[in-house]
Amino acid sequence: xGKFTNYxxxxxxxxxxxxxxxxxxxxxxxxxxxxxxxxxxxxxALLQAMGGILPGIGFLFSPxxxxxxVVSSLLSAGSGLLAYALTLLLLLFIQPSELVVFPLTxxxxxxxxxxxxxxxxxxxxxxxxxxxVLCSGILxxxxxxxxxxxxxxxxxxxxFKAALLMFAFSLFYSWLWVELSMLLIxxxxx
Amino acid sequence: MPFGSFMNTGSFVHKADPxxxxxxxxxxxxxxxTSDGLRDIxxxxxxxxxxxxxxxxxxxYLWGGLQGLLPILFVLFVYHxxxxxxxxxxxxxxxxxxxxxxxxxxxxxxxxxRMLTQGLAAILHPLRYFRFPVRKFVLMCSLAFRxxxxxxxxxxxxxxxxxxxxxxxxxxxLRTTLQRRLNMFLALLYAVFRRADQLAFAxxxxxxxxxxxxxxxxxxxxxxxxxxxxxxxxxxxxxxx
Numbered sequence: 001x002g003k004f005t006n007y008x009x010x011x012x013x014x015x016x017x018x019x020x021x022x023x024x025x026x027x028x029x030x031x032x033x034x035x036x037x038x039x040x041x042x043x044x045a046l047l048q049a050m051g052g053i054l055p056g057i058g059f060l061f062s063p064x065x066x067x068x069x070v071v072s073s074l075l076s077a078g079s080g081l082l083a084y085a086l087t088l089l090l091l092l093f094i095q096p097s098e099l100v101v102f103p104l105t106x107x108x109x110x111x112x113x114x115x116x117x118x119x120x121x122x123x124x125x126x127x128x129x130x131x132x133v134l135c136s137g138i139l140x141x142x143x144x145x146x147x148x149x150x151x152x153x154x155x156x157x158x159x160f161k162a163a164l165l166m167f168a169f170s171l172f173y174s175w176l177w178v179e180l181s182m183l184l185i186x187x188x189x190x
Numbered sequence: 191m192p193f194g195s196f197m198n199t200g201s202f203v204h205k206a207d208p209x210x211x212x213x214x215x216x217x218x219x220x221x222x223x224t225s226d227g228l229r230d231i232x233x234x235x236x237x238x239x240x241x242x243x244x245x246x247x248x249x250x251y252l253w254g255g256l257q258g259l260l261p262i263l264f265v266l267f268v269y270h271x272x273x274x275x276x277x278x279x280x281x282x283x284x285x286x287x288x289x290x291x292x293x294x295x296x297x298x299x300x301x302x303x304r305m306l307t308q309g310l311a312a313i314l315h316p317l318r319y320f321r322f323p324v325r326k327f328v329l330m331c332s333l334a335f336r337x338x339x340x341x342x343x344x345x346x347x348x349x350x351x352x353x354x355x356x357x358x359x360x361x362x363x364l365r366t367t368l369q370r371r372l373n374m375f376l377a378l379l380y381a382v383f384r385r386a387d388q389l390a391f392a393x394x395x396x397x398x399x400x401x402x403x404x405x406x407x408x409x410x411x412x413x414x415x416x417x418x419x420x421x422x423x424x425x426x427x428x429x430x431x
Contacts, residue, residue, distance in 0.1 A: 032390035038330035039382045042338045086330055093298050096290040187376050
């Protein structure tokens, strides 16, 4: 039970996140942080736009647009929000078709995970927040914008069973991204 | 991808103020996103056609930008036709996307990145009352616009070097492939932070004082009134007709 509790609620991630922020000069080097966030937003926009520019293989790169926003959010909450807004603006010029998907799925998930890791520094909080925001975004896309974000597998008319399945998928996908984020933090600290 | 390209044809749209162009584009995008039927699509099509004529941009260049999206548009068409059983939705939704892309491409082709950021700074200025860092955001926009081609080049070089390395080592397991992708992404992050370091050092060496207010050199004229009037007409047509 100790290992299980430590994994989900332990402070191991706390040390890693604080180390990363110190290493990247999050609190002190404001000009460098501003420039880094601008570049991270550019990379996020480029990766998200790949889905439209390179149909087929490009969709393999689109999900990775989450990572730069997570890294920006770990520098500071304001940086994460600015990176999100800047990515939206860049997508407006590069690939407006992704403006439907990014703000409600990839970007929202990244903000949810990044900000919860920044404030709570525990896995369970990051996974829960990430899954709630992702599920809400997908439901909004399907029911309001009628955009087939999950392909033909999910019809726009969402019932309780479909919503439950969607939440389960969001939980799994959010957990995957939290693990990837923790791996990124460990690698960036080396 | 015609991003960052500015094509100066000296047209009516080129000479308009960037604020008017941003207001028109934002209005058009909202109307396109909320359009529902074929009548709305026809009005959007007519507006796009007028905009392209006024901007004197080569249609072949715009078509080149749209070609990459044809598979997505086709998938959307087929999806709505087969799963929603609605020919109207199958036509409306791909058309909406296409018009949104044409309009934003027209905006970037007729406005230089410097004027675009100045226009953005002017439009977002009231947000400072909500403690939104407008000047900082606009500076980040101009940095992103300026350095995006360099970042694209960096990504391209990394992909090519990864392809050469992987070709030498032959086929690999899923775990190795994922590890390689992660290493490539990490290398990209390191490159980003290195560039940010270099640029920050260069800026501070030249006494960069932080973000400060610059004199606003934008002036609106009759062309801007026409563009904004055009946008208003589209909104009124949507509401009342």
